[in-house]
Amino acid sequence: MMTTIITDTGSDLPKQLLDEYEIIMLPLIVQVNDEEYLDRSNIEPKQLYTYMKEGAVPKTAQVPPSIIKETLTSCARNGQPAIYITLSSGxxxxxxxxxxxKNEVLEEYPNAQIEVFDSQAASLGYGLMVYEAAKEAKEGKSFDEILHTLQHYQNHLEHIFTVDDLEYLLRGGRVSKTAALMGTLLKIKPVLHMEDGKLFPLEKLRGKKKVLGRMVELMKERASSLDDITIGISHADDTETAKALKDLIIEETGNKNILVTMIGCAIGAHAGPGTIALFFLNTPKKAS
Structure with missing residues (x-):
């Protein structure tokens, strides 16, 4: 029986791919203006970014336990192998x-084949992991083969991103108030990456064009090969800059296999409008 792939809305995969590969997506919670929403159910990213530009300070919470248990129980009851790939535990x-x-479900269904996998990634970073796992599931790959692929992605996936306004990182405690103020005045944009499932700053540059160029340079430096991989770009309501980054990647690497999506509410609530993120494997997965 085909393995069911489950993820949550932090993976920022478009509905088209969710439908095509029968991926189950569970909602993270978004709290804004004293209202609580289920991400991508009763609030969409553009709506959230409008609130944020108007001064709202949204918060997020994990997927409700009842929804997780109900989903895993349904798979177990039907004898359906399932892998839930989550937003980074960091x-x-x-x-x-x-x-x-999962452990509660296994008490009732001890023979169920269920696994929860920590992506140690965010946004389209683990969206690419989910996408690859779902493709393998549809191809008939075994439960263990899919987990092996996920482990490779976990070990070799790179995240490089920048934010448009340091104020949002300030709210999340990622930068100091002085750094945020100086960055805004000097038009300094940070380049950040993810390591061991947590966010860390890399560099500070002046001007969007320099930042995009440096992001592509870092990708070329870190990747052993950019052939035969899917490159991911996610953006927080900035299609123009996302397209500029995509065009630059094609120009610099020749790789046209690029998936572009909008950053959803769960990640965008912390990064803010204008965030641009780049994802790729530093070591391609060997054909099995």
Whole structure:
């Protein structure tokens, strides 16, 4: 039986791919203006970014345990192997909660084939992991083969991103108030990456064009090969800059296999409008 792939809305995969590969997506919670929403259910990214530009300070919470348990129970009851790929445990408690729910389900269905996998990634970074896992599931790859692929992605996936306004990182405690003020005045944009499932600053540059160029340089430096891989770009309501980055990648590398999506509410609530992120494997997966 084909393995069911489950993810949550932090993976920022477009609906078209979710439908095509029968991926189940669970909603993270977004709290804004004293209202609570289910991400991509009753709030969309553009709406959230409008609120943020008007001064709202949204918060997020993990996928409700009841939804996780209900989804895993349904798979177990139907004898359906399932892998739930979660947002990094370094920035969300969803992974830990999902493991607890999995164990509860296994008490009732001890023979169920269920796994919870910590992506140690965010946004389209683990969206690419989910996408690859779902493709392999549809191709008939085994449960263990899919987990092996996910482990490769976890070990070799790179995240490089920048934000348009340091104020949002300030709110999240990622930069000091002085750094945010100086960055805004000097039009300094940080380049950040993810390591061991957590966000870290890399460099500070002046001007968007320099930042995009440096992001592509870093990708070329870190990747052993940019052939035969899918490159991901996600953006927080900035299609123009996302297109500029895509065009630059094609010009510099020749790779046209680029997936572009909008950053959803769960990640955008912390990074803010105008965020641009780049994802790729530093070592391509060997054909099995």
């Amino acid at each position: 920035i969300s408690g969803t992974y830990q909660t999902a493991v607890l729910m």
